Amino acid sequence: MMNRIDGGVTAPKGFKAGGLASGIKKDGQLDLALIASEVPATAAGIFTTNQVQAAPVVLSRKRVQKGIAQAIIANSGNANACVGNAGMEAALKMAGAAATYLDVDQDLVLVASTGVIGVELPVVKIEAAMAQNAGFIDALGGKNAAKAIMTTDTFFKEIAVEFELSGIIAHIGGIAKGSGMIHPNMATMLSFLTTDIAISAEMLHQALTYAGDRSFNRITVDGDTSTNDCLLILANGQAKNKIIADNDPGYQIFLQALTFICRELAKMIARDGEGATKFVEIKVVQAGSEEDATRIGKAVATSNLVKTALFGEDANWGRILAAVGYSGVPVIPEKINIYLGDLPVCRGGTGLVFDETKAKKILAAKEIFITIELGLGSNEASVWTCDFSYDYVKINGSYRT
Amino acid sequence: MMNRIDGGVTAPKGFKAGGLASGIKKDGQLDLALIASEVPATAAGIFTTNQVQAAPVVLSRKRVQKGIAQAIIANSGNANACVGNAGMEAALKMAGAAATYLDVDQDLVLVASTGVIGVELPVVKIEAAMAQNAGFIDALGGKNAAKAIMTTDTFFKEIAVEFELSGIIAHIGGIAKGSGMIHPNMATMLSFLTTDIAISAEMLHQALTYAGDRSFNRITVDGDTSTNDCLLILANGQAKNKIIADNDPGYQIFLQALTFICRELAKMIARDGEGATKFVEIKVVQAGSEEDATRIGKAVATSNLVKTALFGEDANWGRILAAVGYSGVPVIPEKINIYLGDLPVCRGGTGLVFDETKAKKILAAKEIFITIELGLGSNEASVWTCDFSYDYVKINGSYRT
Numbered sequence: 001m002m003n004r005i006d007g008g009v010t011a012p013k014g015f016k017a018g019g020l021a022s023g024i025k026k027d028g029q030l031d032l033a034l035i036a037s038e039v040p041a042t043a044a045g046i047f048t049t050n051q052v053q054a055a056p057v058v059l060s061r062k063r064v065q066k067g068i069a070q071a072i073i074a075n076s077g078n079a080n081a082c083v084g085n086a087g088m089e090a091a092l093k094m095a096g097a098a099a100t101y102l103d104v105d106q107d108l109v110l111v112a113s114t115g116v117i118g119v120e121l122p123v124v125k126i127e128a129a130m131a132q133n134a135g136f137i138d139a140l141g142g143k144n145a146a147k148a149i150m151t152t153d154t155f156f157k158e159i160a161v162e163f164e165l166s167g168i169i170a171h172i173g174g175i176a177k178g179s180g181m182i183h184p185n186m187a188t189m190l191s192f193l194t195t196d197i198a199i200s201a202e203m204l205h206q207a208l209t210y211a212g213d214r215s216f217n218r219i220t221v222d223g224d225t226s227t228n229d230c231l232l233i234l235a236n237g238q239a240k241n242k243i244i245a246d247n248d249p250g251y252q253i254f255l256q257a258l259t260f261i262c263r264e265l266a267k268m269i270a271r272d273g274e275g276a277t278k279f280v281e282i283k284v285v286q287a288g289s290e291e292d293a294t295r296i297g298k299a300v301a302t303s304n305l306v307k308t309a310l311f312g313e314d315a316n317w318g319r320i321l322a323a324v325g326y327s328g329v330p331v332i333p334e335k336i337n338i339y340l341g342d343l344p345v346c347r348g349g350t351g352l353v354f355d356e357t358k359a360k361k362i363l364a365a366k367e368i369f370i371t372i373e374l375g376l377g378s379n380e381a382s383v384w385t386c387d388f389s390y391d392y393v394k395i396n397g398s399y400r401t
Numbered sequence: 402m403m404n405r406i407d408g409g410v411t412a413p414k415g416f417k418a419g420g421l422a423s424g425i426k427k428d429g430q431l432d433l434a435l436i437a438s439e440v441p442a443t444a445a446g447i448f449t450t451n452q453v454q455a456a457p458v459v460l461s462r463k464r465v466q467k468g469i470a471q472a473i474i475a476n477s478g479n480a481n482a483c484v485g486n487a488g489m490e491a492a493l494k495m496a497g498a499a500a501t502y503l504d505v506d507q508d509l510v511l512v513a514s515t516g517v518i519g520v521e522l523p524v525v526k527i528e529a530a531m532a533q534n535a536g537f538i539d540a541l542g543g544k545n546a547a548k549a550i551m552t553t554d555t556f557f558k559e560i561a562v563e564f565e566l567s568g569i570i571a572h573i574g575g576i577a578k579g580s581g582m583i584h585p586n587m588a589t590m591l592s593f594l595t596t597d598i599a600i601s602a603e604m605l606h607q608a609l610t611y612a613g614d615r616s617f618n619r620i621t622v623d624g625d626t627s628t629n630d631c632l633l634i635l636a637n638g639q640a641k642n643k644i645i646a647d648n649d650p651g652y653q654i655f656l657q658a659l660t661f662i663c664r665e666l667a668k669m670i671a672r673d674g675e676g677a678t679k680f681v682e683i684k685v686v687q688a689g690s691e692e693d694a695t696r697i698g699k700a701v702a703t704s705n706l707v708k709t710a711l712f713g714e715d716a717n718w719g720r721i722l723a724a725v726g727y728s729g730v731p732v733i734p735e736k737i738n739i740y741l742g743d744l745p746v747c748r749g750g751t752g753l754v755f756d757e758t759k760a761k762k763i764l765a766a767k768e769i770f771i772t773i774e775l776g777l778g779s780n781e782a783s784v785w786t787c788d789f790s791y792d793y794v795k796i797n798g799s800y801r802t
Contacts, residue, residue, distance in 0.1 A: 082752050117723075227722075326451045326452070392794070397712040
């Protein structure tokens with residue numbers, strides 16, 4: 001069994017979290033999040049593939065390799081990226097401030113930042129805020145942590161589930177932030193997960209990689225990969241389950257719950273993409289491999305022509321077929337069928353005469369489901385995105401005006 | 402010496418061209434172009450890499466392999482793509498109509514189409530128009546041919562040059578159409594070139610491939626590759642030069658002129674990209690190879706975040722650096738310098754304090770030049786694109802409304 005519960009990252013046992021307004025963002029908005037386990041936790045992380053990486057990514061990537069961590073500190077409003085040596089100095093001071101606050105070894109603190117790039121992080125504000133706000137984290141603070149990592153997200157993103165693991169109730173909680181702009185700079189995807197299960201570092205990393213590939217790595221808003229993307233998980237063992245150390249039934253139960261958590265958070269990010277008016281799921285079926293299906297889904301989900309047509313509520317299957325054709329995956333056009341919702345619009349690579357009124361109705365919905373049948377195999381994958389509206393251009397082009 | 406001259410595809414000796422309004426497009430707009438050589442010509446072509454290919458692409462690719470052709474017939478208003486067997490039937494009938502009109506073997510006729518996808522081409526209109534308009538092509542008709550292949554291009558695109566080849570005056574002419582929409586469907590790039598030099602099919606193909614890679618393959622409007630893209634050249638030998646059959650000085654002179662022609666036409670397409678308000682040149686220098694420089698330039702030129710920032714006249718170098726970072730080409734961020742025009746904005750991967758007013762002035766111009774120094778070698782490449790405006794979304798999203 002698995003149930004959705006409240007509490008986000010503080011739903012699992014033995015975790016505290018909270019958010020502060022340190023003054024990096026204007027108008028007293030929350031801009032500093034801290035998530036901490038009562039005890040050192042098994043840790044794993046996945047980071048941006050961009051070769052240009054922010055200092056906190058470099059630091060957290062290094063620290064998480066030890067497989068153990070106790071806290072995550074993250075700020076919004078400044079990406080602490082592309083500022084030279086000042087970047088690592090600031091990231092280390094951030095970690096140090098959290099370590100002092102929590103009285104833990106600073107090597108056990110992971111760091112993340114999101115916001116304006118190329119501007120030095122005013123880390124003194126973070127140090128001051130931590131020093132002046134004793135007790136700002138608690139077992140109910142998950143929501144404030146979720147709010148503190150928001151940039152131009154229109155809603156905060158958190159989720160938690162409880163599930164049974166050989167007679168024991170275990171939990172996973174998570175928060176995330178999506179594509180948003182701080183000052184006129186790039187978007188960043190951040191997600192922090194907590195769980196109270198006991199699991200080895202190796203299996204935790206394996207599980208996070210599996211879940212991340214099938215969730216955060218299957219959404220796209222604009223095809224741009226940020227310098228700060230970061231997915232972190234802390235597993236503190238407070239559920240007192242027999243430690244998961246290999247691919248046993250317990251691991252499978254955890255993997256299922258973790259993948260669900262990551263998918264739901266990823267979908268929230270797609271739903272809240274910049275300027276988005278619609279949530280779009282692209283399901284590619286009958287593929288030779290899951291990887292092929294994913295590549296094709298991403299090509300379609302990244303196509304400006306497809307996304308603007310969805311914004312315009314235009315049954316433009318030709319653009320979908322064209323994107324499949326340039327995805328790089330070998331296909332046989334004559335075998336491809338395309339459906340908008342349950343409406344067939346293309347069969348065997350050839351356009352069908354369809355009811356434009358019904359198509360309009362399907363495309364007028366807030367959620368659009370596109371299915372692409374390749375006729376090449378039995379594998380499938382879904383990719384999630386949003387439409388492409390005037391507001392995307394406005395948010396990204398005229399932010400300062 | 403090389404001089405620009407008038408005449409487009411009819412500038413070279415022994416070529417006739419013209420345009421007709423066959424009724425495929427509404428309002429009596431020109432929608433049918435015919436370009437013909439007085440004698441059979443050496444021919445070469447480059448076609449879309451999209452696996453979903455329109456029937457005329459399939460037909461012309463097959464016919465051009467013989468290395469000889471005498472005419473090109475092209476229509477706008479309908480892409481003759483994704484309509485099943487009807488597509489090839491229509492393409493063959495189009496070629497047949499041109500063959501009858503010109504009294505040449507129909508295997509010598511190349512075909513191209515651009516426009517709405519998934520709708521059968523009303524080829525009877527083309528046959529009727531050809532039958533009813535004797536003498537619509539002549540030695541001054543290049544301009545009408547250029548107009549007849551336009552979709553939502555805002556200006557017709559043609560160019561011609563004369564140059565000296567071992568004491569003989571030779572010519573190259575060309576027309577092109579860029580990213581435009583006909584009904585709500587994909588954009589197509591078409592370009593047709595003529596020359597009166599004598600050259601072997603092998604060397605002509607080699608030259609076209611070289612020139613195409615450095616021109617049409619270095620522009621991007623929205624990153625979507627069409628099902629109909631097509632670049633064709635006819636060389637009829639009427640300049641009476643000693644035939645170019647290997648990599649001799651004559652070939653180099655021709656190659657230089659051909660590359661110039663292709664580049665100018667490609668830049669016209671970028672300048673006229675959908676919704677474009679600015680022409681953008683991205684020059685990547687100090688690269689390990691020309692291919693690396695090109696890949697990085699394309700990553701930057703395709704970034705929605707970069708393009709919307711340029712539309713917003715925002716000195717957003719962070720997005721440029723990020724795009725370099727995810728281009729897939731190994732780079733050393735600490736060595737990267739970025740310039741907007743002549744203004745340094747990023748040195749060694751770190752942001753510089755720069756004059757925002759000067760940056761604003763540079764970005765307010767109609768032409769923006771971005772230089773990226775990699776510090777890795779001595780190779781370079783330029784890529785051309787346009788900014789990303791509200792109108793792109795409007796043209797592609799709300800075309801029918």
